Amino acid sequence: MTDNEVALQEKKELEPAEERTQAGKFYVPHTDIYETQDAVVVTMEVPGVDRSAIDIRLDKEVLTITANIDSRQYEDLRPIYTEYNIGNFVRSFNVSTKIASDAITASVADGVLTVLLPKAAEAVARRIEIH
Numbered sequence: 001m002t003d004n005e006v007a008l009q010e011k012k013e014l015e016p017a018e019e020r021t022q023a024g025k026f027y028v029p030h031t032d033i034y035e036t037q038d039a040v041v042v043t044m045e046v047p048g049v050d051r052s053a054i055d056i057r058l059d060k061e062v063l064t065i066t067a068n069i070d071s072r073q074y075e076d077l078r079p080i081y082t083e084y085n086i087g088n089f090v091r092s093f094n095v096s097t098k099i100a101s102d103a104i105t106a107s108v109a110d111g112v113l114t115v116l117l118p119k120a121a122e123a124v125a126r127r128i129e130i131h
Contacts, residue, residue: 025087029067033093038124040099040117046089047111048073054113056106064092065113098123 031044042063046054049067057064067089074086095101095117103118 026090027087029089029091031091038119040096040119042093042113042115042117044089044091044113044115045111046108046113047084048086049089049108049111051108054106054108056104056115058095058101058104061095061097062092063095063115063117064090065115066090067113096123 029044029046031042033040033042035041042065044065044067046067048069050070053068053070055064055066055068069086069088071086098120100118100120104115106113106115108114
């Protein structure tokens with residue numbers, strides 16, 4: 001990664017202190033990450049999850065997104081055909097120090113979570129004028 005690139009890397013290995021001990025099924029949601037001139041944008045599928053059941057945390061340069069589904073709405077459901085499993089979602093990414101962590105925002109609509117991670121001023125590419 002060069003000085004001008006800002007990226008997220010999926011956190012594949014958790015330290016023992018970060019190991020999950022919560023009971024239940026957790027799925028890895030489909031996620032797209034792209035970079036604009038001013039930010040890194042994370043979009044993630046979280047079907048059936050209420051806005052209030054999404055937890056986004058940035059701790060020690062690790063962005064962790066947890067989305068818990070209310071499984072009670074599926075208790076009496078007898079599906080004829082399904083393509084996705086019902087359960088909670090979790091995903092973690094390493095975040096560059098060149099992200100303005102105090103300016104991160106998130107929104108959810110139609111089962112898609114969007115997290116906007118603005119680049120810190122020193123990480124934004126700029127054109128240098130010649131005088």
